[in-house]
Amino acid sequence: MADDFKESEVAERYAHALFDLALDSKALDAVRADLQALKAMRAESADLRRLLASPAYSSEDKGKALAAIADKAGFQSVTKKFLGLLSHNRRASALPGAIAAFERRYDKHRGVVAAEVVSAIKLTAKQLDGVKAALRTTLGADPELTATIDPAILGGLKVRVGSRLFDASLKTKLDSLKFALKRA
Missing domain, CATH: 1.10.520.20 (N-terminal domain of the delta subunit of the F1F0-ATP synthase)
Structure with missing residues (x-):
């Protein structure tokens, strides 16, 4: 280490x-x-x-x-x-x-923020533009997107900006529901 x-x-x-x-x-x-x-x-x-x-x-x-x-x-x-x-x-x-x-x-130096977008399927240019616009509003800087595909998330998106992770994937939501049902 x-x-x-x-x-x-x-x-x-x-x-x-x-x-x-x-x-x-x-x-x-x-x-x-x-x-x-x-x-x-x-x-x-x-x-x-x-x-x-x-x-x-x-x-x-x-x-x-x-x-x-x-x-x-x-x-x-x-x-x-x-x-x-x-x-x-x-x-x-x-x-x-x-x-x-x-x-x-x-x-x-350029005022650009790197962001990684993970989706279950390939996003269209229009969808990527929407993600970019939402990030620009949230971050106050132009994001430089790297898009990857991970079918394991089932649907939705995961967006990583620096050390922050915004997880709106279907898999995470289902896992949360499963955990809540187990506790009940």
Whole structure:
């Protein structure tokens, strides 16, 4: 548990430095795009996840791999230097946390609030717009929605904004009813 805290603290420090550097060099949006692309690559590639997490690969090997990815993808020089520094300092495993921390700082800087919407079926664009409008009113900021599907909730929605969870799912309502009936 202490190692997880230390790892997230390290990721936060690297993300903070990258954000400030990207902001100063007026490449904030481009660096964010690079990190989103890298996040997608990591999600799609088990080999890349293994490379970043495994202590079996040297920092030099990780650096070469990340440099090759950055060159091929046409990343900004700020992003390339950041990846090189992470590898050189043997912190490549902190990359996912650093990307997440960078995204949080970026959203805060832009006045955007990240929200995750979970539904039993795929929501239409009109339904997502309705959720976005309701969240905008409630939060007083523009939400950036990530929609996922979980048939286990049966119906309704779950909306997570930061550490807050708004649960209006049918499964939760049925579970509450079941609990109330058991107590009666």
